[in-house]
Amino acid sequence: MSQTISSMDTEAHSSIPQTHHRKGGWITFPFITATMAGLTLSAAGWVNNLIVYLITEFNVKSIDAAQIFNVVNGCMALFPVLGAVIADSFVGCFSVIWVSSIINLLGIVLFTFTAALSTLRPKPCSDSSLCEGPSEFQYAILILAMGLGSIGAAGTRFTMGTMGANQLDNPKHQENFFNWFLFTWNTASIIAATAIVYVQDDVSWAWGFGICVAANVLGLIIFLAGRRFYRNVKPQGSPFKSLACVIIAAISKRKLQLSAKAQDYHNEIIGDEGKQPVAAAPTESFKFLNRAALVTQSDTEQYGSIKKSWKLCTVQQVEDLKTLIRIIPLWISGIFLSTPIGIQASLTIVQALTMDRHIGPNFKIPSASIMVFVLISGAVSLPIIDRLLCPIWEKVLRRPLTPLQRLGIGHLLTVLSMAISALVEAKRLQITKAHNLQDSPVSVVPMSILWLVPQLIAVGMGEAFHFPGQASLYYQEFPASLKSTSTALVAMLIGIAFYLSSAFIDLFRRMTNWLPDNINQGRLDNVYWVLVVIGGVNFVYYLVCASLYRYQNSLPRNNG
Incomplete structure (x- = not known):
């Protein structure tokens, strides 16, 4: 991690009243991380398996479900910006978090109703050509559930990060917090993508969503229990x-x-x-x-x-406005870094539905659970990067690994993951053709789902480099009045990227024959090769922006 100067601490907390300096500190860490775990578990529990839920329970076409998935993720990533503005300008982080958690709870309760009550879902079908879509009323309830869940999860996701950083005075401690923040997020998401998804697929959708409700309630209770320890930064107006x-x-x-x-x-x-x-x-x-x-x-x-x-x-x-202007080019590169990840996330689940998901004779991996390898890779990579790679880097090169260098490595790993995705999909299509399965959307291709793991490990390693690097860079470089907004910018670029992901998928469907509803008849490998080209061009653009950028508040010995 980058080395910072002590003046950053003074600037970041100049708005904190002196009477509140006795509050905050590491005593708040268990409350904030436990809250983060509960709320992430509840949100990831319904989002991770959304594509499968739409296809199997609401009779939505696979590519349409992938687009809906990207739009939902885009909303969950964009709405934190609104939450951050409200927190910075009017009510503070504490109020935004507890209100948002209640909104999220309402959304998950609605999901539970759609799973438990057959009248809120269309009739099941065995042949996709005879399936009935949901009625307007059923669609309305589903959209309301997704909307409330998206708004609620978004209001807590990055505001929790800002509130946690506000409890600490030392910039290095703030960096450590952001690492633990992402680690907690990944760990809770791993549990959601495995245990909760398994319950939804193999036990009951209603029970799976019910677990999400319980996790949300528990997280909210823990958060409110730590209220007397929190340092609350007074809003300074917009x-x-x-x-x-x-x-x-x-x-x-x-x-x-x-x-x-x-x-x-x-x-x-x-x-x-x-x-x-x-x-x-x-x-x-x-x-x-x-x-x-x-x-x-x-x-x-x-x-x-x-x-x-x-x-x-x-x-x-x-000078505050100049800081924003200087960082916008780097931020734009983050959008086109995250767009391929969003496309890969949705289409990988669609691929998994067509592959052999058995591990041994009795266990079958839920298709949505394949994305857990991204989370595991990210969670494992974080301590390796900070405890092993960074010290070795500093010892050998006699200078620290800077945030911009971390971002650059993340760019390269993301491009690598898209190239691996293209090669694996080409192999899957080859096996599909060899077994004459192109015309059957429901037949299982005799190819293990584990072939998808290497590309997911690569993208997880990339996220372990670029997400903490972006959060730390923005938080340190932004003026004190924009601290919540700085961390929300990471969410904002992810949100825009997910919307672009949906737009790119729609563009591929309109202009090529690469993404039909039956992907066995398409050329998904070509989609991934296009993403490799986009990622490569974006990496060159990033290198130019990084070489021209000069740190304002964080001053590593190397400015690269």
């Missing part, structure tokens, strides 16, 4: 208002000449009236924005005090 103010003020003063004197710019310490602002001039980058902080005669009252208006901002507000 940070996006000040960012918009910078743009408006800079445009309105676009004809003014910039000054080299720090005294000519508006400096203010917000929320600490006992201190005098230290005069500082804006940085030279994006100089056009510096005009927003330039004090003119129209910005002052009769006795020299500063007027409050949308035509004057502080130097700090200007």
Whole structure:
């Protein structure tokens, strides 16, 4: 992990009232991680097996189910941004988390009803050509369940991460927390993808969803039990208002000449009236924005005090916007890093449905459980990276592995996983053709589901590099007023990527014959090769962005 400077700690927690410094610390860690485990277990329990549930219980076509799966995951990843804005601007992380967990609970209860009551599902069918789709009422209940579950899970997912980091003062401790955050997330998801999915497939869908309900309730109780220990950061109002103010003020003063004197710019310490602002001039980058902080005669009252208006901002507000602008190119590369992962996640489950899932004579792997290898790979890779690879890297190269380098390795591993996926699918299609199974969507191809494991291990290793790297980089580099939003940006890029995944699948279906409803008649391997090309181009773009980026708050000895 990257080395950071102690001033980062001061900036990140400048908004915390002094009376609250006695709260927080590692005593909150068990409550937050246990809550994270329970809420992740409940959310992953219904999301992981959603494709199979739609196909087997609601008679949805396989590729359509894959697209719905991507849209749901996109919602669960995008909605955290709204939760983060509400937390930063109005009510704080604590309120967002407990309200969201209740919303999530309502969604899972509805899923339980759809599984338990036959009137909420279409009639089962044995021949796909004779299947009846769900009625409008049944679809409405299903969509409401998915909507409430998505909103609720999204409101807790990354807000929990921000709240946990807010409890710690040392930047290195914050980095360690993010590693444990992802480890807990992966571990709970592994349990959901194996135990809960097994119950849903082999015991009862209603019992499986009921376990999710219990996990959600338990997580909420644990979270509320730790309330007296939490450090609550007071919301400072919408940070996006000040960012918009910078743009408006800079445009309105676009004809003014910039000054080299720090005294000519508006400096203010917000929320600490006992201190005098230290005069500082804006940085030279994006100089056009510096005009927003330039004090003119129209910005002052009769006795020299500063007027409050949308035509004057502080130097700090200007620098906050510059931080966002600098990091956007890197963030965009993360979207096209996650898009292939989203396509692979949904189509791998569709592949698994056509393959031999038996392990021994009596056990059959649920198709959705194959994705557990991504989680296992990520969970195992995290401690290896931080406890073995990073120390060796620093000892040999005499410099730490930086967040940007971690992201770069993640890019390469993701491209590798897509290439493996293409080769495995080509092998599956070859066996399908050899046994004349192209015209049978229900026949099992005599090829073990374990052939899918190497590609999933590769993508899991990639996630262990790039997800903590992104979370740590954004949290450290963003201004104090945008800490919740910084971690939600990781969720936002994942959400956009899942929507793009659905769009790409639809594009492939419209423009090629690679993705028919019966994938035995298609060329899914070609889809994966296209993803290899997209990933390779995106990696080159990332290298350019990373080489031009300069750290603002975290300062590794190597800036690469």
